[in-house]
Amino acid sequence: MSLPYTGGCQCGQIRYEIRAEPLTLYVCHCQECQKQSSSAFGMSLTVPRDAFVITQGQPKCWTRKADSGREVKNWFCGDCGTRLFHERTYSPNTINVKPGTLDDTTWLRPVGNFWTRNAQPWVVISDQMLNYDGQPDDVHLLWQKWIQQGS
Known part of the structure; x- marks a missing residue:
């Protein structure tokens, strides 16, 4: 793959570009991610904030408190409802696409994998990945593993 990485919502009203290499990719098994994805887990591709650009449309925002008590802004398409990215007030230099x-x-x-203690019993958690029972204190190990993986 070559930059920029492109994407958008299901109906095509919102389009975006990622103009720098992602920092990491992880799976979250917390109950909030299960709800927002309507599935067993959610995935987050962490990218530098200034490398993420909306190229078409204007997403809407819904703000919630995480289990940690920190604020998370959830951006989505107002027409089709597709969740596009999350901004975390405690990490202003990155976003999770x-x-x-x-x-x-x-x-x-x-x-x-985050919040493995909430993983559905049928989900297989690979021991080749960095696995956390809850929220990790330091995400830099995830960034290092992403680089080592050559993604």
Whole structure:
């Protein structure tokens, strides 16, 4: 894959570009991610904030408190409802893109799992990944593993 990475919502009203290499990709099994994805987990592709550009449309925002008590802004398409990315007030230099919204997802290889204690019993957690029972204190190990993986 070559930059920029492109993506958007299901109905095509919102389009975006990622203009720098992602920092990491992980899977989260917390109950909030299960709800927002309507699935067993959510995925987050962490990218530098200034490398993410909306090229078409204007997403809407819904703000919630995470289990940690920190604020998370959830951006989505107001027409089709597709969740596009999350901004965390405690990490202003990065955002988490919902990677299923990328035009090409074939290159995605998660390097870690968060909140494994909430994982559905049928989900297989690889011991080749960085796995955390809850929220990790330091995400830099995930960034290092992403680089080592060559993603």
